[in-house]
Amino acid sequence: MQFRFKKLSAVIEWGTLLFCTGLVCFFLVVILYDIFSKGISVISWDFITKLPTDGMTKGGILTSILGTVFLTIITAVFSIPFGICCAIYLNEYAQNTWLTRTIRASIRNLSGVPSIIYGLFGLALFVQALNFGTSILSAGFTLGLLSLPYIITTTEEALLRIPASMREAALGVGATKFESIRDVVLPSSMPGILTGVVLTLSRAAGETAPILFTGAAFYITNAFASPNQEFMALPYHLYMLSTQHQSIEEVRPIAYGTSLVLIVVVFLMNLTAFYIRYKYRQDEK
Known part of the structure; x- marks a missing residue:
């Protein structure tokens, strides 16, 4: 029974x-x-490579694509080194004290903070306090702060999967702790670290709320925005076309084309993460 x-x-x-x-x-x-x-009917070479015209009712989305690329690069440069270094310190150097546990809990709690809160914080810190103004630099730093908890957590999880015996073996042959981390621990944990980083950046590339307050613009005709200028990005461009444009029905096909491009970009970034993990696993065999 x-x-x-x-x-x-x-x-x-x-x-x-x-x-x-x-x-x-x-x-x-x-x-x-x-x-x-x-x-799919909107996608064409001109749609990808031309600048928007006539208030975004005609032309392409090149400005939004370039803005998204530059924004992701700034986010990566700001968040990846700092996030990985923080994870290394927490996992390899920090003692298991109440302060370390509090820091870890705070980092995990930051992962659950709504992205719009990061946008308001970025507005107060980067745009106003540090006087960066509404720019792609402010938006990139804001997305970098949003990405930090995820990068730190995924990197620390990847480091935890490395057996302590590998560290002890490196120390036993005369390597310093720094050398054992650099030459043994990091190479072995690199698949997990890179996968977490790429997935985090793909999420950041699709965020709208943080860049809404810090630098995204409704309509820009130049193809390149300097770090101190406003910019266009695919998620914000899609938001404006779908909800705020004065001729929503007229631009609806462009909105669907933009959403398809954004989905393809995020999908390719996620596919890159899976390929990196697969490649490292094959090399280990």
């Missing part, structure tokens, strides 16, 4: 799991199909 109950319970659990997974995948397929079917 007890065996039958456990078997029935397992069937119900697996059935519920499969149903929920199938439901999520179904709606995902419906959304992607709707975007793809309505946006």
Whole structure:
């Protein structure tokens, strides 16, 4: 009787799991199909390489693409070195004290802070206090702060997967602690670190709220924005076309084309993360 109950319970659990997974995948397929079917007709070489004209009712999205690329680069330069160094210190050097546990808990709590709060903080710190103004630099630093908790957490998790015996072996042959981390721990944990970094940057590239307050502009005609100027980005461009434009019906096809480009960009970044992990695992074999 007890065996039958456990078997029935397992069937119900697996059935519920499969149903929920199938439901999520179904709606995902419906959304992607709707975007793809309505946006593919807009995609062309001119749409990708031309500047927007006539208040974004004509032309392409080159300015938004370049703005997103530069924004992601600034975010990466600001957040990756600092985040990885913080994770190394917490995992390899910091003692297990109440202060270290408090710092770790704070970092994990920061991961759950809404992105719009980061936008307001970036407005107060970078735009006003540090006088960077509304610019791509302020927006990149704000997204860097948003990305830091994720990079620190994923890097620390990757470092924790490395056995302590590898560190002890390096120390046993005369290497210093810094050398053991540099030559043994980091290379072994690099697949997990890079995967977390790429996935975090792909999330940051699709954020709208943080750049809404710190530098994103409605309409810019020049293809390159300096670090001290406002910029256009794909997520904010999509938001404006879908909700704030004076001719929403007229620009709706452009909005679908922009959303399709943004999805492809994020998908390629996620695919890069999986490829990096696969490549490192093959090299280890």
